[in-house]
Amino acid sequence: MSPIFKLERTQKMNPLIHQRKASRGHPMFQKLSIRTKLLVTFIFVGTTPLLLSNAISYFNAAKEIAEQAHGRAQAVAEHKQSVIESYFNTETNSLIDLSQNPLTLEALKEFSEPFNMEISGNPTENSWYLTYQKELNKYYSEQFGRVYKEQNEEAIDAKNLISKLDLPAMAAQYDFIANNPNPLGEKDKMNAPVRQSPYGESHKKFHPTFHKYLEHHGLYDLFLVNTEGRVVYTVFKETDFATSLTKGPWAGSGLAKAFEKTKTMEAGKIHIEDFDNYTPSYEAAASFISTPLFADGKYQGALIIQLPIAKISELAQSREGLGEKGDTLILGADLRLRADTYRNAKTHTVAASFKKGSKLDFDFEPVRRVQKGEEGFYEGKTYDGIKVLAYYRPVQIEDITWYMIVELNDAEVYAGLHQLSLYATLIVLFGVGGIALAAFLFGGSIARNLQGISDILNQTSIKVSDSSQQSAASATELSESSTEQAASLQETMASIEEISAMVSQNAESAGKTQAAVDTNQKATEEGSQNVSQMITAIGEIKSTNDEIVEQMEASNKEFSEIVKIITEIGEKTKIINDIVFQTKLLSFNASVEASRAGEHGKGFAVVAEEVGNLAQMSGTAAKEITDMLSSSIQKVNNIVETSKQKVDRLVETGREKVEVGNETAQRCQGALDRITENAKLIATMISEISHASKEQAQGIQEINKAIGQLDQAMQQNSTVAQSSSSQAEELARESTQLRQAVDDLVHFINGSGEVKTPKKAAPKKAAAKKNNVIALEKRPKAAPNLAPKKAEAQPLAKAAGSSIDPSFVPSSDDPNFEDF
CATH class of the missing domain: 1.10.287 (Helix Hairpins)
Structure with missing residues (x-):
């Protein structure tokens, strides 16, 4: 060549x-064959839009679900707050109406007269004194003391409490408590005492009206207190009846504080004393609403009602909007419960929270935020380690501040999203299979x-x-x-x-x-x-x-x-x-x-x-x-x-x-x-x-x-x-x-x-x-x-x-x- x-x-x-x-x-x-190249190309082109669409849908759905959950939790909180505020407004308005009823002032006047009588001589020399002391000691030790010990796992000092009672208080408690034939917890059923007295006649006259008012409003008790702080009348007849709120055994209690507030209040005003342990109610949580009583512009005393803690729990435990595992926490400024929880109904209750030596701890992030007056949303673990989506806000009711935290269970909220993700994954898998089959054949x-x-x-x-x-x-x-x-x-x-x-x-x-x-x-x-x-x-x-x-x-x-x-x-x-x-x-x-x-x-x-x-x-x-x-x-x-x-x-x-x-x-x-x-x-x-x-x-x-x-x-x-x-x-x-x-x-x-x-x-x-x-x-x-x-x-x-x-x-x- x-x-x-x-x-x-x-x-x-x-x-x-x-x-x-x-x-x-x-x-x-x-190194790939043309069949493999076509298969890879078809799968990539076919699945990329599906994956992108599913990812965008997933994240958008998660965001939307979270926003809806936050909105739902906020709506539940606002609704519960509205219900609780409505309850307090109803009771306070009714209390004001009752305080302005002439019948109430008349009852206060008649109930106060026997207590205003001067007692000459040494009260211990009164012929009834020993009888009062004996019967009251028996009641405080056996009936009241037994229930108190069952609920608090410690005995009450009956002698100390009785020693702080004066003769009028002992006489009234003897007639309406110790000598009351009705069992403990039903002393309110007696209209007139066995022993006749001017006070008994007044009680027979006014008690049915106040008792009916108590039952109609679902209250725990109702009190009439005169200017000296003497509890001249109660409906339920617990050990606070007839005692002095200034010198008696319950001076310094929530009832006494509610009374003291009325001395500086105007007519038609109210004061709410937040829940706290109250010994006459066996150390159960008790809240009092008080309003002053005036006659001709002159202060005559106070009308006080005791709220049942169970009513707050009933209002707070409405399940609307919470799903199956949601819950509502209502805490006071002392971080003790004001309503029973739903998720831990056996352990996290108001009674357990107010029990002496309680170890219930609610110190977690939403509580710390709401204590600062903040309002907002939270995603994370709650007090018992459950992951939740929560909304927290302070609740102001007159003079008291509560903290409300509405919790929605995280798994329950995102259950639909997880199911959607599963369906989307199955769709992608079937799509990939179909595309792969078509690509394989073509x-x-x-x-x-x-x-x-x-x-x-x-x-x-x-x-x-x-x-x-x-x-x-x-x-x-x-x-x-x-x-x-x-x-x-x-x-x-x-x-x-x-x-x-x-x-x-x-x-x-x-x-x-x-x-x-x-x-x-x-x-x-x-x-x-x-x-x-x-x-x-x-x-x-x-x-x-x-x-x-x-x-x-x-x-x-x-x-x-x-x-x-x-x-x-x-x-x-x-x-x-x-x-x-x-x-x-x-x-x-x-x-x-x-x-x-x-x-x-x-x-x-x-x-x-x-x-x-x-x-x-x-x-x-x-x-x-x-x-x-x-x-x-x-x-x-x-x-x-x-x-x-x-x-x-x-x-x-x-x-x-x-x-x-x-x-x-x-x-x-x-x-x-x-x-x-x-x-x-x-x-x-x-x-x-x-x-x-x-x-x-x-x-x-x-x-x-x-x-x-x-x-x-x-x-x-x-x-x-x-x-x-x-x-x-x-x-x-x-x-x-x-x-x-x-x-x-x-x-x-x-x-x-x-x-x-x-x-x-x-x-x-x-x-x-x-x-x-x-x-x-x-x-x-x-x-x-x-x-x-x-x-x-x-x-x-x-x-x-x-x-x-x-x-x-x-x-x-x-x-x-x-x-x-």
Whole structure:
């Protein structure tokens, strides 16, 4: 091969090599087969929008659920506060009304008169004193003391308490407590004592009225206290009855403090004494509401009621809005419970909180915040380690401050979110499975088609390469044979048989070359057919991509249906807004009617106000739902648009690759066409060579006449053989380019790092050379005296040259044999 041909071939091959290397991409990605690449691509494109949509939906839903939970907890707290405040307002208003009732002042006056009587002499010398002391000691020790010990696990000092009672107190407690035939806890059922007295007559007159008031309002007890601090009347008749709140055993108690406050208060004002341990009620928590009593602008005493702690627990334990595991904490400034808990109803109660030595601890973050007067939301662990979403706020009721913490169970609040997350995960998994199945089926079909085409092209390229090598080997043999024949012409003058053998060998080589060229031409035609099949398969790939686009458009239509459903839900919220408007209108009408009803319509007015508030909250919630639906529609539309853009880009990329493959196939088709043309040209040349060899055989008969012409013909034959060799090498180069294109296609399909090619048969050039050498060695050398002369060789050369077609000989203006 000439250096010029080598350089030209190298320059033509370099762009193909660089293009092949540049198209490989990342080594890891190139190792994947086309089926795997399609599977990974489809799964990535299909699941990415699902995962993003699920993640956005999850976080938005979590945020929305938390906001709704906070709003619900706040609404529950506000409702409970409203209920508690309403309860206190009702009791205080009723208490004020009762204090302004003339009957109350009359009762205070009549009950106070017996206690205002002066007692002369030593009270211990009174004939009844020992009886009072004995019976009261028995009551304090046995009845009252027994229950006190059961509830407090320690005994009461009965003698100390009795020693602080004066004679009027002892007499009153004897008549209405110790000598009361009713059992402990039912002393209030006696209207008149066994022993008649002016106080007993007054008690018989007023007690039924106050007792009925107590039962109607669900109060624990009611007290009338005169200006000196004497408890002249109680309904329930505990050990505080008839005692002095300034010098008696209960001085300094909550009842005494409530009385002291009334001395500086105006008429119609109230004071609330917060819950604290109260010994006459067995150290149970007791709260008192007091109001002053005036007659003609002069302070006459105090009217006091004792609230039942159970009522606060009843109001606080309303389960509305709390779910199954929610709870409400109501704490006083002393961090003791004002209402029983729901979650820990056996351990965290008001009784346990006020019990001496109580170890209940409510020191956690919301409590610390609300102690500072803050109001807000909290997510974290509560006092018993349960994770909650809480709302905390201070509750101000007249002179006292309570802390309210509404807790919603975290697991219960987010139960729907966890279920939504599970459903979303299942949807993603099913989606991935469906996409993987579709990708597997489509990718497998595409890969099988391309694999079949690549196999056919690979086999064709191997055949073309082998044929080109055989052609090159045959042309080389022909060239060497022609050269040897030209050299042996110098010896033909000595042996005509040697010339005849050389011509026969030349004809035989031409026949072999003709057979090889025929085989090469058939292989080239098969390659052309295979390339046509590949072009058809690429068209099928393009059709498959179009089907994928249609499927994605169908998915987008389904998303549009979802948006339509969400829009319909938004329309439903308008109905809710209409209901809210009607509810507000009804609430307004109820308020108007309540105003017309006067005092009897106050309670109805409160209900109407609450209905209005609930309607306002429902309207707000409906608006939030409308906003959420609008946001959801926008997000779904964004997801659909994003998915459509990604699919369009993917399909466009696939189309570009299909176009590239189509162009490559077209180039392969062109190369095969050129190979076919060259093969036909070589066949023509070989045919001419064969014809020339026959004429040379005929010219041997005239060897004695034109030995010179034979020499010239051999030189021309050698030139033609070299041209044939050049064309065979050109055919080999074209087959190499075809083989590289096939290698790239196989690499793209299989994804392997290297392309495995079958081993090709070694060229027969070396063997030909060896055989020629052996043939030369076996030829007999011509005798020196038989060496041909130049003049004798010219006639044969002229005869041989005249038998060759001039068009078969390359022109002197075509040194590279391009036109030839």
